[in-house]
């Protein structure tokens with residue numbers, strides 16, 4: 001019999017991962033973490049259902065690369081949450097999977113050692129440990145769901161999920177979102193098109209059947225119920241911001257035309273700030289101002305923030321990494337973050353009673 005070289009021609013190896021069930025057994029959801037996740041999701045659903053007038057803020061590093069600095073950040077954010085809880089629900093941005101425009105470090109799960117050794121098994125376990133630690137501090141977490149298998153490993157620890165600008169139009173991601181247990185924010189496309197985010201919300205709100213893995217790691221037909229907590233995240237695009245009153249009104253009109261609730265989140269970073277972190281406070285202040293002047297559709301914001309502002313390239317010698325500074329997109333530093341959140345709080349606490357009414 002002739003042996004043909006036609007299968008996995010460009011695959012160099014397969015290495016088995018621990019199953020989701022095995023990782024859960026190794027790092028189980030604690031009572032405290034389970035309570036924080038449950039309450040975080042409920043609070044987010046209440047904001048989206050207008051039963052809670054607060055604004056939610058997905059705030060934290062562009063990506064987690066150092067769990068020690070990440071937890072240091074989480075402790076600061078947990079303290080700030082206590083201060084502003086009556087006007088803002090803070091959800092920590094814990095992004096472990098980075099979609100790249102071309103190539104680059106794809107995040108802590110993919111390459112936890114940042115040296116192209118790709119120890120995904122360790123990245124996944126460390127990511128779960130980190131999410132547990134953050135939940136234990138009382139903070140709900142938000143992440144971008146990029147790999148369609150990862151939610152089986154980590155989904156029980158997440159309160160809010162983003163589908164990124166590069167994947168909002170992907171059927172795989174819409175199917176996955178239809179089965180996710182959290183509210184899901186769909187970003188507009190990198191070209192600024194919000195139509196794809198609206199189509200994604202509609203698609204994900206329906207039940208789907210697709211291929212995935214179950215908790216024992218077995219390839220399975222996944223049948224979902226549909227996710228009714230999809231919403232739009234405006235992140236700007238094609239070199240133009242889209243957080244301004246006119247863009248927000250146009251998004252409201254597009255949502256109304258699709259018979260979807262007017263729930264809009266503004267990403268203060270990315271194209272809305274021309275990837276210049278120094279501009280994020282201006283975007284945030286504008287959003288808060290729109291709310292002050294009566295806007296009802298803006299329900300959340302996203303801030304890329306870290307301990308130290310700016311960003312750094314990943315050095316060959318990792319001991320040269322600056323502690324608490326982003327290795328992906330530039331972030332606002334901690335002092336600026338505190339000011340952004342506190343300034344928003346001072347305005348929102350006065351206008352929220354009217355918003356609730």
Ligand SMILES: O=C[C@H](O)[C@H](O)COP(=O)(O)O
Pocket residue numbers: 062098099100101102103104270328329
């Ligand atoms: O937020 C992260 C980045 O904007 C996104 O992952 C794309 O990054 P890149 O254009 O540097 O690859």
Ligand SMILES: C=C(OP(=O)(O)O)C(=O)O
Pocket residue numbers: 062095099144163164165166187235270
């Ligand atoms: C990649 C991100 O955003 P976007 O999909 O909007 O580029 C992100 O928030 O990390």
